Amino acid sequence: MKLSLPILLTFTSLILSFSLKAAKGIEEALFTWTDSPSTTLNVIWLVKDKDPTLFLWGQADQKDTQSTNVKRHSFYKGSGLEVCQVQLTGLSPSTGYRIFLGDKEFRARTLPSKRPDRISFVTGGDMMHSPDFHKGGVKAMASRSPHFALLGGDLAYANGQSWERWLDWIEEYADHAVSEDGYSIPFIVAIGNHEVNGGYGKTPKEAPMFYNLFPFPQKLKSYYTIDLYEDLSVVILDSSHTYTIESQVEFLKSSLSSRKDRTHLFALYHFPAYGIMKGGLNSPISKSMRKHWVPLFDQYGLDAAFENDHHVYKRSKLLKGDKVNQDGTLYIGDGAWGVKTRKPGAKEYWYVEKFEPTRHVIEVEIKDNIRTYRAINHDKKVFDEFVDKRDAD
Incomplete structure (x- = not known):
């Protein structure tokens, strides 16, 4: 049977389209x-x-x-x-x-062995309702030329089952998380509920692609600590997705107590301790975090906790002992890298300084030991800024 030229071209186009789709995300570093x-x-x-x-x-x-x-x-x-x-x-x-x-x-x-006078990194989570949304966040990140990124979970929205979504996520990140001089932006990763088949209260076996794709210091353990410089560390936690809040307390205490003299000490996790959506402070997970984790943040002087999940921008007041305190911790983020945003129900919250339903990433710049937090929208514009001078030279 002979095919007409238009049909032949259509057939060829379909094959090429299928091949390109199948190759998406393959051999992307x-x-x-x-x-x-x-x-x-x-x-x-x-x-x-x-x-x-x-x-x-x-x-x-x-x-x-x-x-x-x-x-x-x-x-x-x-x-x-x-x-x-x-x-x-x-x-x-x-x-x-x-x-x-x-x-x-x-x-x-690689990073310098000693922290330079100025460094910057970008953080965010809830990355890919759609590849275009994800790409917008990646491009906003790359526009700041950060040294690295902290990714707070809900990356591909694969729910532990949809491997095809990971191909889109990898493709967009690998292609666009690149600085002006052509260098890829390395990242450190935390787990979120959309990495897991079932979301919460599960085990690593319900998050097979997350644990298969990313290496960890200890196999099948999503919580760990990384020392980026001699005076800058990040504790990565699992907010009840494949490990319980309580099971990480001894690890958290050990990690923070041994680093209490670090000038810059951060935590990265997915579900927020001080969120404004999904029940806010009344969420059972948030309550558990404020019972088991937050007192350790307070005790050992955590500078900032990078939170996600709620699809909105949020910057807290400085908090300690569940009260506003200028010696406290900043809780910032709430996960709107590449998702449809949510609108909070209240006009104000006692523990929040600023919130806005805007897709964003957060740049953290450290210069002369001053920490500056900037919210960057998909137009690559700064729409919120907080300067923390408590450790200034």
Whole structure:
């Protein structure tokens, strides 16, 4: 049977469209940290089952490259995909590296071993109701040229089942989380309810793609601490998605007590302790967090907690002992990176300084030990700012 030219072109177009869709997110490099960011880099990418993968790496200013062993395992049953992971160790601080996946080249930098006078990072969560929303947030982040990102969960909205959504998430992040000079923005990741089949009160087995995709300091443990500089640390917590609030108390106490003298001490997690949606302070999860976690934040002088989940911008007053206190912690975020926003029901909340139903990312700049928090909308404009001078030089 002969096909007419228009039908043949349509058929060819469909095949190409299917092929491009199938290739989306494949061999796109993501860079994360689970160890020293001045001497290590985790490289993560997806390949089709049984396809060979060529991995080469070297310093960006040198022509020589080398290979290394690649760890491979299944991404998700029935996806036909495998996760590839490499941890590069023994790297030089403040140095650019390039990696090759086949004929694709990606670049990333290690951090300096000593914190420079000025650094910045971006944080946010609830990233992808749609790929375009996600891309808007990634571009807003990249416009600030941050050194790294803290991602607070609900990344691909895959609910522990939809592996195809992860391909969109990876594609948009890998393509657009790039600084002006062509270097990818590494990230540190926390878990959210939309990583989990069931959302809350589950175990790692209900979040298979999250735990298969991302490496962690301890296998199948989503809570950990990372020391980014000698005086800057972030504690990453699981807000009752695959571990209970109570089960992380001893870890949290140990992490904070051993870092209480750090000048800049932060926490990253998904569901907020001081939210304004979903029942606000009356949420059972928020109550549990304020009972078990917040007293430790108060005791050890946490500077800021990056919260998510509620699809709105929120910046709290400084809080300590469940009261406004100038020696307290800032609770900021509430997760509206790439989602439809929600409108709070009240005009004011005693514990909140500012809220707005706007898609955003949050830039944190540290300069001369002054912490400046800026909310950046998808038009790359600052619409809120808070300057914390409590540790100023």
